[in-house]
Amino acid sequence: MSEDNKHHATAAAILPLVGGAENVASVAHCMTRLRLGLHDRSLVREDQLTALPAVLGIVEDDTYQIVLGPGTVARVTPEFEALVEAERAGTAPAPAAPDAGADPVTAETLAAQGAALRAERKAKNATPFKLFLRRIANIFVPLIPALIGCGIIAGLNGLLVNLQWLPGVTPALAAIASGFMALIAVFVGHNTAKEFGGTPILGGAVASVIVYAGVANVEAFGRDLSPGQGGVLGALGAAWLGVHVEKWCRRRVPEALDVLVTPTVTVLVAGLATLFGLMFLAGEVSTWIGDAADWLLAHGGGGAGFLLGGLFLPLVMLGLHQALIPIHTTLIEGAGFTVLLPILAMAGAGQVGAALAIHLRLPRNTSVRTTIKSALWPGLLGVGEPLIYGVSLPLGRPFVTACAGGAFGGAFVGLFNQLGTEVGSTAIGPSGWALFPLLDGNHGLGQTVAVYAVGLLVGYIAGFLTTYWFGFTKAMLMELNAAPDAPADGQQPAPTTRVTERV
Template sequence: MDNRQLAESIVREMGGKENITQNWHCITRLRFNVADSKKINIEAIKQLDGVMGAQFQSGQFQVIIGSEVANVFNEVDQITHGSIVDDDSTKSSSGNILDKLFDVISGIFTPILAAITGSGLLKGIMAILVWANMLNAESQTYMILDAISNATFHFLPFLVAFSAANKFKTNPSLAGALAGILMYPQIMALADAGEVSSVTFLGFLNIPMNNYASSVLPIILGVWLMSYVEKYSKKIVPKSLTIIFVPLLTLLITAPLVLAFIAPLGTFIGTYLEMFFTKLFGVAGPVAGALMGGLMPLIVVTGMHYAFFPGTFASLGKLGYDIMLLPLNLVANLAQAGATLGVLIKTKDKKMKQIAFSAFIPALFGITEPAIYGVTMKLKKPFYASMAGGAVGGAIYGLFVVKTFSFAVPGLLALPTYIENGTNNFLWAVVGVLSSFFVGLIVTMLVPFDLGDKKDVTADALTTPVAQPTVTKDKSHKVLSPLTGEVKELTTCPDDTFASGVVGKGIGVTPSGDFVYAPFDGTVTMTTPSKHAIGLVSNDGVELLIHVGLDTVELEGKGFEYFVKEGDVVTHGDKLLSFDRRVIEEAEYSLFTPIIVTNTPNFLDIVPALGEGDTVTAGQEDVLIVVS
């Protein structure tokens, strides 16, 4: 489907444009705040052509698109234009405080990353040109380029103000005016001179003279306060006078409070964030680097990396460099690229090879979502390999205190921002990147894992001799699908008891039909009063549990009906039970149906015959092959 069709489908499956309270995008994802998360059909969105994945994360609903995200967002924005309202009643109440904090920070910084990364990359290019004697640092050309690259960071409060105003649903022009007050030349001049530490307002309010250039926390906190002042001002000012007196009251109340209390508090928090992380890396650099580098993929996936943005900008503003978020993200991203290349080289499955190739190139340049969601996390062990590579690169960066001197997307193009004349900083940056890349690549090549070609894996499982002296024969038992629907890996089951394999190995199916059929010739061994599950044993001795949905025992049989009883002999294709999917969905229970071989230890292996996302028809395709 084209971008318009995809956008319309996403909005429709999200419960319509009326359910969307805010929408924006980052490099690869559409991001939404919604009024009611229960209206979202996440499984339907995941199946859309052009969608790589969908998830709730950090208080947001995220749809992973990839390189077309900006074009799809433009279509989504046109569809939702005019429907997003400011009424507090539309705001979602879901998520804990930490999720809401991450949501706020990401919602503020994501829309302005283009200016930040573009300016940061230009600073890196300038560093290369100066280092190669192709640009004179004293020339007028350098002066203009320096202004272009530094303006974004110097006037960062203005960018943050407008973005924060959209996030907090307040007037953007007033937010910009508040940023201008913080950066008013006379205030900044007094702060830089250091001769006047504070001034008095109205004879009693002490206002510190600080330089707020390049800062982010003061203006974020200031705009947050302003959103409440503006809201309550609208309640007390007559509507006919709103356009005149609401802006007046908002600025007169907010600005002095921000200058006297909020902005100094933001500076204080930012300073101590920067000091904490600098101290951490000074005391335990290699350990902290290995830990952060290894865990960075998980931090990014959960959206927690946005929590480090204020500290990063505080460090860049005060010290002129960052030693944590950007450097460790760089080694983690290149480790992800290495693991993806390992999959590309190793797999024989054509579809996975295509996905790995298309994800590898963006990962080199710091865009890792296609690699994470399409390749490494899907295959699991390559994801662990990428974490190992990130840990090795992070340890090197922590040991040698590798610094970046500007904000840029953490990929190969960011390496010039590590150039520091007279030091080996750039050298160690390259060593760390290469180490993380090759560790991710080599570990992926060495560790055996499912390559995404289920048929090949099945064939290997059936033909490769198993070195166990107790085995005298190699025989397989096929289990037909008892349901029609979409195949799911058991490890993705929301119920940890099934996902962990404690009950036994197997597979999952999200049903699109309403009946369960016998998957082989055998006998019914177990039924339940709630009629939500059934146990069978095949004539070959395979004991099977079919559990329709999760937590459906709570329905106490509503919507379920047996056609057999315990002890009945069945033939494959016989109807076993029926269920009403609407009843399960209305009760907000998962339709994920585990199909488990409960006597797994009696067999050499239980091999899924189909892969995640495949569609299956009851009685037509095998879903499990039991090897004895």
């Protein structure tokens, strides 16, 4: 089967299992997940959905998220969208039924544990503050592909400049890499207005004031403004204010005048507030964030790295890790790279080390070992959801020991920051091995790469050792290794299982 047919088949198998096109309110994707807005989640046939070979897990949040993995999700999503549109228009062929030969989901014990944890997590996370953080994350998630692409080009350009190769090409690469970052405020404003219920183009228009060169002629708080001052934080605030002004106008302006008055008042009021207040305040906050990150790592790098690396997996589990994107973006705008991401990436290393230990400690549990084999390569590339939701979190203790592995890896990278070797990333999104092309620092690429690579190794080893020695009780080992692979005489062979329970 060709790649295109495979992705079409995956989309066709998913659609009927989420209630068909009429149940789909919205379709989007991030780096690893197909994010669906569903009218009625009770129509989802989750057992059959998780049994599909392409589905690595499910995360229930404000959207229904199907984990497909990097690369795959970007190819399945347009196929899924096309099928939705075709089915609504009445021109779609009958959706392909799920492959009856697909590995069924059994492993009832882990599934039950995972379901209970997921329900508990969902109940705890439905707080206004956490929902607000997720809305902020939704603004930045669509920007990640551009941040990654431009970051890699910036890294390549820096390498060519240092080697003094292709001097006629490097200025063009610099322009390509910098163009998006120079205008990122506009995209943030557009997405902010969209997320908070305003007109996206008006959000972009208000935020564009921040990057306009002419703001250098404007004085606020006794100082001349500079283009880009306040960055993404200013753009977010400007567009959010614009949404409220727009909604106020919609309620009060007569319909006959709405098309003229509402956009004008929205851009004027929010624009003036941005120029004479938000840009200055957001600029001060951005400077404070950069100074705080530098101070934290310079004075307590090892300890700070330990805490950041150890706590990041729980943030991923809760879906709140993407709320850190504005901080990363602010650091990149100020220093050219974010020193936090390489430390946080150590959490994935701890997860990989823990998975290897689980594989070794459960020699008779085919289900878990099969899941680890399929999820290990994505884990090495920084995609941790399959290992988290399919293995360590349902098991319980191994999730804690995986966090410990990330803590030790984070402490190593943080310690080098404290000693003066900054290890940063020019963009956000990837981690694990996939972060190597984005690395940058203050002591040359070779030293930066070496520190990050050894940090990964520390995370792998610490995650493995802590999980091997402390990840299981004797009772857990007996229970999880109880059933041999071969069936007893007179019994039917146990089906091959693939643990995909999510939390």
